[in-house]
Amino acid sequence: MGERVFAVLGVFAGPDALLDAASKLEGRGVGKLEAYTPYPVHGLGEALALRRSPLAGMVMVMGTLGTAAAFLFQWWMNAYDYPIVVGGKPLASWQAFVPIMFEVTVLFSAFTAWLGAVFLLCRLPGLWHPMLSSSSMPKLTRDRFALSIESQGRDFDAEATREALRDAGALETEVVRFPPAPKPASLTLLLGLAGAGALACVVAGLATYWTIKVFPTLPPMSRMLQQPRLGAQRSSSVFAGSAGFAPVAEGTVARGRLPYPFKTPEEAAVLGNPLPRTKAVLAEGKRRFDTVCRVCHGPLADGKGTLTKAYGASPADLRTRRYQAFPDGSVYHAIMSGKNAMPSFAKALTEDERWSIIHYLRALQRAADAKDSDLP
Helix, strand or coil: CCCCEEEEEEEECCHHHHHHHHHHHHCCCCCEEEEECCCCCCCHHHHCCCCCCCHHHHHHHHHHHHHHHHHHHHHHHHHHHCCCCCCCCCCCCHHHHHHHHHHHHHHHHHHHHHHHHHHHHCCCCCCCCHHHHCCCHHHHCCCCEEEEEECCCCCCCHHHHHHHHHHCCCCEEEEEECCCCCCCCCHHHHHHHHHHHHHHHHHHHHHHHHHHHHCCCCCCCCCHHHCCCCCCCCCCCCCHHHCCCCCCCCCCCCCCCCCCCCCCHHHHCCCCCCCCCCHHHHHHHHHHHHHHCHHHHCCCCCCCCCCCHHHCCCCCCCCCHHHHCCCHHHHHHHHHHCECCECCCCCCCCHHHHHHHHHHHHHHHHHHCCCHHHCC
16 A cells, blocks of 8 residues: 655745635635745735634633733732731732732743644644655745645545646646654663653753852852942042042931930930820730730740740740839830840831830739739
């Protein structure tokens, strides 16, 4: 049994002859028409009645799906599963979702375009097209134009098809047959390919690891800590007088804020709590205490926080009489300047928040040493 015919190919001298032949043969039902040209020919798609590529629609659908998936995932995570208020914004702040939505849209679209073009439209992994065995292929990559009539897997009259191409103006014709079916890969070949791939991965990983070890930074890359910078008190040509920084105008302070004047807890003892001891102030004090103090001092301010022994420090029991005797100003100073392992919370808390914490701390101290008169 002879080889099956894939198509009959006709070679034309120029694009006009090709377009004219395509127009003549399109409506005759001789078979599927396909053209091969060394460069794009305007109007050829219409002459062959080619349908519009579905790739754009596929990318559109999957890109929209990626956008929706990214939005729903972020909404579920931020507004439902693990809600966190950030900067006072609503839980479902769609504006903050836009970067991830954009990235996932691009990801879905890119994979769809690649997989759709490679596997669905180009029909890979088939690596050999019957037309590549044509003797006319070298001409088609230079200055000739070809029109093929494909059999589409059915038997058809090759000689009649060649005659139809000649009548349409073909300079020469050729019968292109299906190539022989490839033999199945042997187990030895498959194992060899798998071993070669694994070896390539190992070699690439080791090469990358040791390259980074030996050359941690390569121009133009550099680590942030090693970048050129202007040290304090160093000279510079940026400001007048060759100073490395612009000096603050003498006698000025930041608007709406005075610098904290006290250096010791004893000096700060003169401060009094300016906030009234109201239910709202105590509620705000509890909220801020739970945010910045509870992790070390515990929910009852007894020094039994949530930190493990790996922390190393020993948070104070703020309910003892020693700390009950501390003036409010001295406690305020500890919040402002820190104490022992405790850092300063001057930037983390506003002035009213610091004083509200002190009110709440006094309530915890009183609760630990309550008297009968405290009962309602």
